[in-house]
Amino acid sequence: MYIDKDRLWETLETHARIGGTPDGGVCREALTAEDKAGRDCFVAWCREAGLEVAYDKICTIYATRPGRDDSLAPLAFGSHLDTQPTGGKYDGILGVLGGLEVMRALNDKQVVTDRPLVLIDWTNEEGSRFVPSMLASGIYSGIFSYEDMLRATDARGMTLGEAADASGYKGSEEIGARSFHALLELHIEQGPVLESRGVEIGVVTGSHGMSWSHVTINGKSSHAGTTPMPYRLDAMGAMARLVGIAHNVANAVPDACATVGSIVTIPSTYNTIPHTVRFTLDMRHPDDATLQAMLARFEDACAAERARGFAVKREEFGATPAQKFAPACVAAVRKAAAAAGYTHCDIASGAGHDCVYVNRVCDVGMIFVPCKDGISHNPRESITREQAAAGAEVLYRAVLELSRA
Numbered sequence: 110m111y112i113d114k115d116r117l118w119e120t121l122e123t124h125a126r127i128g129g130t131p132d133g134g135v136c137r138e139a140l141t142a143e144d145k146a147g148r149d150c151f152v153a154w155c156r157e158a159g160l161e162v163a164y165d166k167i168c169t170i171y172a173t174r175p176g177r178d179d180s181l182a183p184l185a186f187g188s189h190l191d192t193q194p195t196g197g198k199y200d201g202i203l204g205v206l207g208g209l210e211v212m213r214a215l216n217d218k219q220v221v222t223d224r225p226l227v228l229i230d231w232t233n234e235e236g237s238r239f240v241p242s243m244l245a246s247g248i249y250s251g252i253f254s255y256e257d258m259l260r261a262t263d264a265r266g267m268t269l270g271e272a273a274d275a276s277g278y279k280g281s282e283e284i285g286a287r288s289f290h291a292l293l294e295l296h297i298e299q300g301p302v303l304e305s306r307g308v309e310i311g312v313v314t315g316s317h318g319m320s321w322s323h324v325t326i327n328g329k330s331s332h333a334g335t336t337p338m339p340y341r342l343d344a345m346g347a348m349a350r351l352v353g354i355a356h357n358v359a360n361a362v363p364d365a366c367a368t369v370g371s372i373v374t375i376p377s378t379y380n381t382i383p384h385t386v387r388f389t390l391d392m393r394h395p396d397d398a399t400l401q402a403m404l405a406r407f408e409d410a411c412a413a414e415r416a417r418g419f420a421v422k423r424e425e426f427g428a429t430p431a432q433k434f435a436p437a438c439v440a441a442v443r444k445a446a447a448a449a450g451y452t453h454c455d456i457a458s459g460a461g462h463d464c465v466y467v468n469r470v471c472d473v474g475m476i477f478v479p480c481k482d483g484i485s486h487n488p489r490e491s492i493t494r495e496q497a498a499a500g501a502e503v504l505y506r507a508v509l510e511l512s513r514a
């Protein structure tokens with residue numbers, strides 16, 4: 110093993126005390142005093158490791174290790190140190206501190222890579238304090254405008270612009286001023302797949318396409334006792350059929366997901382047939398064409414409800430295309446996992462990550478490690494010393510491969 114697993118674990122444990130909560134979690138929302146303390150600690154460690162630290166205008170941290178030829182585009186890796194208010198110790202943090210361990214291990218072995226290496230802590234990945242999530246990497250990738258994001262406001266009325274000014278981490282560097290040869294991100298899976306398959310490393314091939322809709326069904330209200338079943342136009346009945354169809358569609362397609370997470374019924378009394386039901390539909394699949402085919406099957410079911418006499422409307426309020434990661438990065442991660450002797454499998458990310466946005470402007474690759482019971486965004490988020498080490502070891506080897514000129 111190239112990396113030092115005990116040093117990595119000690120680093121993770123030490124850093125988790127910053128904003129640590131009594132239940133074993135971490136609360137370090139973006140640009141708070143806790144986040145600043147977490148950054149201060151990280152930056153001090155970077156400087157101890159001889160890295161040159163810089164910040165851009167949205168407070169993203171870049172820590173650079175020189176290469177043999179600094180005119181070559183750097184190879185970057187990292188993730189985020191901010192957490193949910195009831196977050197865990199590893200979501201994002203493993204990718205940043207695992208990256209730091211890679212830098213330290215390269216120093217130990219006096220390895221000089223061809224390309225310079227840049228370790229990144231992206232600002233406000235979580236989106237819990239300032240909406241949207243993946244805010245800094247989204248600006249970097251041209252998805253959000255910097256000026257709009259500065260006006261994002263937290264629950265107390267403070268803008269992100271004000272929080273950035275107060276953080277001490279606002280640099281003068283333009284966001285996106287640096288371009289990279291490629292970007293790698295080590296992350297916990299945040300789902301149950303790797304653990305349930307008994308696989309040590311997930312080779313991430315891309316991310317799911319996602320579609321979010323509001324569905325509104327209009328039927329007819331009437332008395333729950335005096336209206337025999339055949340005379341009803343019960344919007345709840347139509348909803349139940351549509352939810353069943355959405356689940357059936359997703360169950361029939363490998364790697365598909367369908368979620369109805371929010372329902373409103375009107376008038377919402379126990380003895381009146383609801384005339385209106387509104388619900389949300391979240392559908393995902395790693396292939397855009399398959400996702401569209403799933404939505405088409407759901408639309409067919411809506412048409413069948415219209416034929417029964419209901420008015421049914423589906424309005425998509427958000428969508429994001431599936432991302433395919435660069436074959437060279439995916440191959441480097443797969444080769445690194447195999448060379449280190451870890452069991453591994455391909456997996457698509459069901460969640461958003463900084464890398465998923467940056468994939469639009471730069472080659473990216475991701476490494477997943479399993480987490481206990483797939484639990485994340487929760488103080489009970491848990492990985493073992495060995496799982497952390499496996500992820501960092503694969504990152505180290507992939508960095509060696511991709512930093513070659």
Ligand SMILES: [Zn+2]
Nearest residue numbers: 189200201234
């Ligand atoms: Zn994360």
